[in-house]
Amino acid sequence: MATVLPPPSKRQRTAIAEKAHEQQILDAIPSDIGSVRVHFYDQSTGHATGAPIAIPVADATVKNLELLLNTLQGNDASERVPYRFTFGADGQVVDITNNLYQALLKPGLRTTEDTISLHYTPQAIFRVRAVSRCSASIPGHGEAILATSFASSSSSRLVTGSGDNNARIFDTDTGTPFHTLKGHTSWVLVVSWSPDDAAIATGSMDNTVRLWNPKTGEPLGQTLRGHSKWITSLAWEPYHLRQSSTSQRLASSSKDSTVRIWDSISKRIDLVLSGHKSSVSCVRWGGTGTIYTASHDKTIKLWDSVKGTLISTLTAHAHWVNHLALCTDFVLRTAYHDHTGSIPSTDAEKIAKAKQRFETAATINNTLTERLVTASDDYTIYLWSPPSSPTSNATIKPVARLLGHQKQVNHVTFSPSGTLVASSSFDNHIKLWNATTGAFLHTLRGHVGAVYMSCFSPDSRLLVSGSKDTTLKVWDTATGKLKEDLPGHKDEVFAVDWSPDGRGVGSGGKDKQVRIWRH
Numbered sequence: 001m002a003t004v005l006p007p008p009s010k011r012q013r014t015a016i017a018e019k020a021h022e023q024q025i026l027d028a029i030p031s032d033i034g035s036v037r038v039h040f041y042d043q044s045t046g047h048a049t050g051a052p053i054a055i056p057v058a059d060a061t062v063k064n065l066e067l068l069l070n071t072l073q074g075n076d077a078s079e080r081v082p083y084r085f086t087f088g089a090d091g092q093v094v095d096i097t098n099n100l101y102q103a104l105l106k107p108g109l110r111t112t113e114d115t116i117s118l119h120y121t122p123q124a125i126f127r128v129r130a131v132s133r134c135s136a137s138i139p140g141h142g143e144a145i146l147a148t149s150f151a152s153s154s155s156s157r158l159v160t161g162s163g164d165n166n167a168r169i170f171d172t173d174t175g176t177p178f179h180t181l182k183g184h185t186s187w188v189l190v191v192s193w194s195p196d197d198a199a200i201a202t203g204s205m206d207n208t209v210r211l212w213n214p215k216t217g218e219p220l221g222q223t224l225r226g227h228s229k230w231i232t233s234l235a236w237e238p239y240h241l242r243q244s245s246t247s248q249r250l251a252s253s254s255k256d257s258t259v260r261i262w263d264s265i266s267k268r269i270d271l272v273l274s275g276h277k278s279s280v281s282c283v284r285w286g287g288t289g290t291i292y293t294a295s296h297d298k299t300i301k302l303w304d305s306v307k308g309t310l311i312s313t314l315t316a317h318a319h320w321v322n323h324l325a326l327c328t329d330f331v332l333r334t335a336y337h338d339h340t341g342s343i344p345s346t347d348a349e350k351i352a353k354a355k356q357r358f359e360t361a362a363t364i365n366n367t368l369t370e371r372l373v374t375a376s377d378d379y380t381i382y383l384w385s386p387p388s389s390p391t392s393n394a395t396i397k398p399v400a401r402l403l404g405h406q407k408q409v410n411h412v413t414f415s416p417s418g419t420l421v422a423s424s425s426f427d428n429h430i431k432l433w434n435a436t437t438g439a440f441l442h443t444l445r446g447h448v449g450a451v452y453m454s455c456f457s458p459d460s461r462l463l464v465s466g467s468k469d470t471t472l473k474v475w476d477t478a479t480g481k482l483k484e485d486l487p488g489h490k491d492e493v494f495a496v497d498w499s500p501d502g503r504g505v506g507s508g509g510k511d512k513q514v515r516i517w518r519h
Contacts, residue, residue, distance in 0.1 A: 400438025
């Protein structure tokens, strides 16, 4: 009897289909089309790399362009860097996803007679694998989980805030509760780790902010009282802006229309930023020393973090501004921690590394620009690019207005690479946008309920989203396709976070369970 071969596995079938698709794309390129001249430009500096080079159109694939660029830069085979290529002309930006023929020549954007200027940005050298299974489901909270956040340095610790008035620290390696942070008298709405992992801040509906020691679970000094309504958002002072090795300040925004800057050591109020006419929904502390606040009075305000004075007011939205994000959020959150895991030994080296990482992330065309994106109940998103040292009362116009959502936009976030923006909306969709021009890229369809928030993987290649439909979904940001569907929660998923080292995703929601997802 002849041996019957087993049917191919799912992985083998996927590999065969991808190979066939790649071959189909290559077969679609005419063999007699000749060559095209390509000139490479660095996106961050604007400088050209080498002279224009003639490449056969049939060989002008992304893989070959990467190989050519690495050769021009003199990189060894072991040092090769993956790149993302874009072409910009007449106000539109085209991502080169497969080859130059499909992206530029076939649509008629360029001909073989032209010299094509390609802008390149390095992608993460490391690659994060998509989470595909629930490795732990941890009970403990008595009410819905409203906020989650991984530690800045590793995926071993996760802090959550809940409607049971407690915050909890979980050990994600063993899937067990580590400490319970008791003290608040109402819902814990926001949680935040300091960039050096030395403290955890929690903001509550009892109008107070509390600081905790993450190792012992004990409070760090007295409660920070001053707000007259509940806390909506927290932001730590960037590590490289610290005045001394011990001092670090914290900004808290509140429903009472103010933002308060606290000294985390003396537990006193340093500054009060008052100027908004309604609830302040979100606060961010930028790496240049500017504090950004978004409010239900339809405005975004920029403040000087040293003097506490108003720098500028951004007006464009026609309804509440729900959320804002900075292009440097990821590097400010992780400070001197990077994918290599090496930590500088002295405080001066730590500050220097944190500053260098921030400047690399914020530099475009040799200028330091901290871009921000805002989401609103008017169904729109605005992309802004304020000058690095804006003058007082300067009028700042938005770079782009991002239209497409059919309902309120609840959450926006920049990718760690600073090249993409993801927006989550009550219309059940997530949309991806180009973070430099605001050009629309993809609509991520799959959720059947409102999408509450989304979070990029540290290498910017994946996005995880949490929804009212009880599922998490992992998306491929290059193609806009669904990578993994993660059912498991029994009710709405309110909070989700991808660990800065890329090893896991933490989520929580109405079913009171923390779930840890891994590959």
